[in-house]
Amino acid sequence: xxxxxxxxxxxACVVSLIVGCSGGSGGSGGSGGSGGSGGSGEEGVSLxxxxxxxxxxxxxxxxxxxxxxxxxxxxxxxxxxxTAEIELDESESDEVVKIFATSQEDSKIKFASTLGTFSYLxxxxxxxxxxxQSESHAVNISSVSTAISAILESKSDSVIESSDEWDEVFKKxxxxxxxxxxAAIKIFIDYSERGISIPEExxxxxxxxxxxxLSSQYVSMFxxxxxxxxxxxxxxxxxxxxxxxxxxxxxxxxxxxxxLPSEGxxxxxxxxxxxxYLNGSGLVELTWTQGPxxxxxESVEPLVERIPMxxxxxxxxxxxxxxxxxxxxxxxxxxxxxxxxxxxxxxKFPDWAEVDDIFxxxxxxxxxxxxxxxxxxxxILVIGNSYSMPxxxxxxxxxxxxxxxxxxxxxxxxxxxFLGDFESGGNVNVKIPVASGNGEIIESDASATWIVxxxxxLVVSFSDNEKLYFxxxxxxxxxxxxxxxxxVSPDGLHSSAISTIFSKDIESWADNEIEGVYIYPxxxxxxxxxxxxxxxxxxxxxxxxxxxxxxxxxIEDSERQELSGLWELKTNGNLSIRFYRSESxxxxxxxxxxxxxVDAECALFQExxxxxxxxxxxxxxxxxxxxxxxxxxxxxxxxxxxxADEHVLGTNRVYHSGLIxxxxxxx
Numbered sequence: 001x002x003x004x005x006x007x008x009x010x011x012a013c014v015v016s017l018i019v020g021c022s023g024g025s026g027g028s029g030g031s032g033g034s035g036g037s038g039g040s041g042e043e044g045v046s047l048x049x050x051x052x053x054x055x056x057x058x059x060x061x062x063x064x065x066x067x068x069x070x071x072x073x074x075x076x077x078x079x080x081x082x083t084a085e086i087e088l089d090e091s092e093s094d095e096v097v098k099i100f101a102t103s104q105e106d107s108k109i110k111f112a113s114t115l116g117t118f119s120y121l122x123x124x125x126x127x128x129x130x131x132x133q134s135e136s137h138a139v140n141i142s143s144v145s146t147a148i149s150a151i152l153e154s155k156s157d158s159v160i161e162s163s164d165e166w167d168e169v170f171k172k173x174x175x176x177x178x179x180x181x182x183a184a185i186k187i188f189i190d191y192s193e194r195g196i197s198i199p200e201e202x203x204x205x206x207x208x209x210x211x212x213x214l215s216s217q218y219v220s221m222f223x224x225x226x227x228x229x230x231x232x233x234x235x236x237x238x239x240x241x242x243x244x245x246x247x248x249x250x251x252x253x254x255x256x257x258x259x260l261p262s263e264g265x266x267x268x269x270x271x272x273x274x275x276x277y278l279n280g281s282g283l284v285e286l287t288w289t290q291g292p293x294x295x296x297x298e299s300v301e302p303l304v305e306r307i308p309m310x311x312x313x314x315x316x317x318x319x320x321x322x323x324x325x326x327x328x329x330x331x332x333x334x335x336x337x338x339x340x341x342x343x344x345x346x347x348k349f350p351d352w353a354e355v356d357d358i359f360x361x362x363x364x365x366x367x368x369x370x371x372x373x374x375x376x377x378x379x380i381l382v383i384g385n386s387y388s389m390p391x392x393x394x395x396x397x398x399x400x401x402x403x404x405x406x407x408x409x410x411x412x413x414x415x416x417x418f419l420g421d422f423e424s425g426g427n428v429n430v431k432i433p434v435a436s437g438n439g440e441i442i443e444s445d446a447s448a449t450w451i452v453x454x455x456x457x458l459v460v461s462f463s464d465n466e467k468l469y470f471x472x473x474x475x476x477x478x479x480x481x482x483x484x485x486x487x488v489s490p491d492g493l494h495s496s497a498i499s500t501i502f503s504k505d506i507e508s509w510a511d512n513e514i515e516g517v518y519i520y521p522x523x524x525x526x527x528x529x530x531x532x533x534x535x536x537x538x539x540x541x542x543x544x545x546x547x548x549x550x551x552x553x554x555i556e557d558s559e560r561q562e563l564s565g566l567w568e569l570k571t572n573g574n575l576s577i578r579f580y581r582s583e584s585x586x587x588x589x590x591x592x593x594x595x596x597x598v599d600a601e602c603a604l605f606q607e608x609x610x611x612x613x614x615x616x617x618x619x620x621x622x623x624x625x626x627x628x629x630x631x632x633x634x635x636x637x638x639x640x641x642x643x644a645d646e647h648v649l650g651t652n653r654v655y656h657s658g659l660i661x662x663x664x665x666x667x
Contacts, residue, residue, distance in 0.1 A: 046087040047122050048130045049097075049115070051139030053080035054242045055186060056111040056146070056205070057103030064102075067118060068095040076101065082141075086118070093119035094162045098149065100206070101141050109189060110204035113138055113145035114152055116333060117163045124250045137245030137329055143189075143205075144243060144330050147181040148173060148338070150209035167336060171367070171474055175330060175338035176262055177524045179365035180219045181209045183233045187222060191229070216527040217553070223525065224551035234363050238328065244340055245329035246294045252332055254290060258339060258368040259473060259484045261498045264392075266484065267327070267341070269295070277324060278486065280392050281305040283494040286324060294342075295327035302346075309347060311355060318358075321346045330365065335373030340365050375472040377458045378422040380481060382503075386417045388613055388624045389460075390499035390656060391468060392487045397444070398649075401437025405631065405648055409435045412497065412655035413624050415443070415504075416460070418450055425451035428460055433654050438646035439607065439628050464490045473498070479616045480658075500656045502613035502622055508573020509612050518621065518659035519666060528555055533577070534665060541567045541577055544665070563588050574611045581605040581633045598644050603632040618660070625657040 053061055058080035064073050065084050076082045088095070094117050103109040115121055115131075115138045125131040133139055155172040156165075185205050188198045199218065202208045208215055222230040237243050248254050257268045265279030267286075275286040277299075285300040302321035309318035323344045330338035340363050347358040381387070396409030411433060420426015428450045431443040448462045458470040471484040481501040488494055519532035528548040535541045545561045548554065565579040580591040580602045589602040596603055611624040631648040 044087050044089040045093060045118070045122055046085070046129055047118070047125060049084040049086065049121070049139055050130060050132045051082055051084075051099075051113075051141060052133070052242060053082070053101050053111065054140050054142035055240060056141070056143060056189065057101050057106075057109045060104055061101040061111075062104060064100040066098045066100075068092055088118055093117070093122070096166060097121060099141060102204070108198045108204045110206040111141050111143070111146045112149040112206055113141045114149040115139065117166055120163060120334060126250065133242065134247075135250035136332075137249070138331060140242050142243050143182040143185040144179065144237070146185060146206055147178040147209045148331055150206050151178055151181070154210045154212065163334075167334065167373075170333055170336050173338075173367075174262070174524070175340075175365045175367045177219075178338065179234075179237075179330065179340065179363070180223075180525070181215050183230060183237060184215065184218050184222055185209065186233050186237065187226075187229065190233070212522075212524070213527065216522075216524045220525060220527050221553060225553075235361060238326075238340065238342060238363060244294070245332065246292060247290065248329060248337070249332040251334070252337075252370070254295065257371050258337070259370075259471060259498070260339075260366040260368055261473065261482065261484075262366045263364065264498045265496050266486075277303065278494055278496045279303070280495050280497055284324075288327075293326065297324040297327060299323045309349075309358075311349075316349055316352055316355065319348045319350060321348065325361075335370050337368040337370070338365065339368045369473050371455065373473070374456050375475060375481075376456050377452050377470070377472060380472060380475065381418065381458070383418055383421065383426075386415060386504040388413050388502040388504070388611075388656065389416050389468075389470070390483060390485050390497055390501065392485065392495040392497040394487070396652065396654070397432070397434045398652075399434060399436055402644060402648060405437070407435060407437060407649040407652060409433075409652040410654070412499070412653070415624075416448075420450070422452055425449060430460075430462075433626070433652075435628075435649060435652045437649055439630060439649040439652075441609075441626060441652070466490050470501075472501075477617055480614065480622060500622065500658070502624065502656065505614050506612045509569055509575045509610075511569050514567075514569070514575060517662040517665055519662060520659060528553070530667070532662075532666065533659070535567060539566055539568065541565050543579075546667075564590050566591065566594055568594060570609070574609050577608040577610070578604060579606045583633050583636065586633055598632045598635070598647055600632075604630050604647055605633055606630070620658050620660050622656070622658045624654065626652070626654045628652045 053076050058076065059078050061076045062073060063076055063082050064071055067086065067088065096117055097115040099113050099115065101111045115136065121131055121136065124136050131139060138145065151173045152169060156169045187196055188205065198205060199208060199214060201214055202211060255269050255271045257266055259266045263279055265277065267275065267277045269275040269288050273287055273289060275288050277284050277286060281303060284303045287298045289296050302323050305320045307318055307320050308315050324341060325344055326342040328340040330340060343362050343364065345360045345362055349355040391412055391414055394411040396411045398407050398409050401407055415431040417429045418426065428448040430446040430448050432446050434442050434444045446462065448460050450458060450460050453459050460468040467488045469486040472481060473484055474482045476482065482498065483501050484496065484498050486494065486496045515535055515537045517532055517534050519530065523529055528546060531543065531545045533541060533543055543563045546555050547559055549559050563579055565577060567575060567577045570576050578594065580589050581587060582589040583601050583603050591602045607628045609626040612621065613624065614622045616622065629650045631650045635644055635648060
């Protein structure tokens with residue numbers, strides 16, 4: 001059992017703590033230093049923490065504060081306030097401080113907050129040695145801090161014992177998951193009169209937040225079956241004082257760039273009150289001001305995106321005009337954080353005049369990385385190595401296609417090798433996929449130059465004035481690199497993406513090692529949606545997909561689909577997978593030939609090509625992924641005058657993906 005889950009003192013006390021009610025007498029806990037004295041003395045370093053219980057067990061809650069192997073217990077005051085006086089030997093200052101609060105009226109309501117390492121808290125508190133909400137929002141104990149703390153603990157293989165370990169584990173906590181789990185906890189507590197209660201499978205709210213599968217099940221249910229209530233609770237969370245932070249912590253300036261991996265973008269706040277938001281759809285300019293209710297944002301123009309939208313029983317193409325309103329913090333650590341963006345969205349349906357516009361307020365919870373946390377290219381990349389580099393959507397070249405049947409090719413990945421040195425840069429050998437009208441892919445050579453700029457970004461410049469700016473964000477398990485990439489097109493348009501960078505560590509697939517099951521990782525928000533490939537040694541393959549299409553929480557026979565196809569190892573070392581459809585009924589079929597004629601009854605419909613690059617320590621296979629869809633099966637619909645003696649490509653996309661390899665089917 002993890003020691004943070006214990007309710008009594010573990011081992012010998014290595015620190016001295018005094019915990020007291022706000023406005024009340026202190027609890028027992030050893031001979032601590034005087035509260036609020038701060039600084040470093042003969043007995044070590046002291047710190048006074050002043051916080052509040054926000055939306056859970058506020059009045060007279062049992063408080064437990066863990067630091068290292070020690071625990072001291074006390075009660076919160078009637079208004080939810082608490083104080084903690086801590087004195088710690090300087091040699092133990094990298095221990096993590098974590099606080100639990102449990103309701104005396106209902107022991108299933110258990111909240112927590114993980115504040116960070118003691119040394120960092122002392123640094124934030126400053127000379128007076130008192131850590132308050134205005135300096136670190138983590139002193140407030142809430143549904144949000146509980147979700148973050150529980151997920152943080154579940155992501156750690158062992159007890160966090162240093163600042164570096166804290167930073168690495170913190171990167172694994174998904175902000176959107178934490179915010180949604182917090183909303184679920186609030187529903188359990190605030191809407192119990194509706195018969196919604198904390199699940200019997202867990203002892204308390206903290207254990208619920210720690211349980212991936214159970215919390216995923218309930219969040220999915222609330223999102224799909226109680227959508228109105230779920231959105232209502234998120235609005236209430238943003239409006240509840242103290243639940244979300246209205247500023248960064250005391251050491252981090254508000255100004256700067258925040259990279260948002262889940263959004264594939266960034267938000268930049270300049271010192272003069274201007275700013276900008278950038279993602280794959282483009283760049284919008286902002287203005288911002290700091291106020292008591294968060295950072296107020298105003299978009300000069302809305303961010304316009306075309307998205308699919310479910311309206312009644314139909315999926316329609318909508319145009320979303322998004323205005324940015326406010327910025328909050330869920331947690332702000334030294335280089336990493338979690339932010340919430342409040343937006344006002346207008347959904348328009350230009351192709352459907354009978355559908356009225358829809359107006360929504362939405363909250364985007366996202367992990368954020370600061371400029372100070374970027375990795376240096378010179379510490380990660382190797383001159384001369386071949387890499388598959390990400391790019392925002394880029395129109396791919398298509399050649400030799402039938403008139404009026406021009407395929408659409410989208411590139412999200414380019415192969416590059418860098419020559420020169422990190423001090424002065426050099427040349428880049430770039431290989432760009434070019435699609436032929438029959439689906440064959442060739443690689444066109446292009447030249448570019450590169451430098452590392454003053455912001456430690458890898459900048460690749462093409463001869464047509466296109467530029468790619470790579471900001472290296474993290475190195476998963478020391479193996480897989482994640483990067484933010486900003487593209488400036490030849491005509492000056494900005495777009496961005498966040499994806500992986502692969503080193504070409506594996507030249508080709510080994511024929512005798514291909515057999516197995518390859519599955520996409522679980523999606524927390526769609527727990528009943530799974531997809532995997534089952535590859536057999538005899539050259540056949542099956543894909544199995546599960547999807548709770550009616551959102552009733554169960555998988556019916558009609559919601560499970562299995563398709564059969566063929567695979568082969570290509571001469572270039574890539575794994576090619578093909579699926580086919582019947583020309584007469586446009587239904588899946590099993591071809592008796594790897595490469596049937598274009599007018600065959602069972603015609604080629606889809607091809608997936610996996611260019612293997614890396615396999616990590618978790619047995620996850622990372623590759624450049626090329627997906628092609630063909631129009632062979634539909635040619636007869638276009639008339640007799642189409643002369644096609646080769647396959648007819650419809651769409652092509654090249655991007656990065658990773659699949660976990662299993663020895664057998666998971667379900």
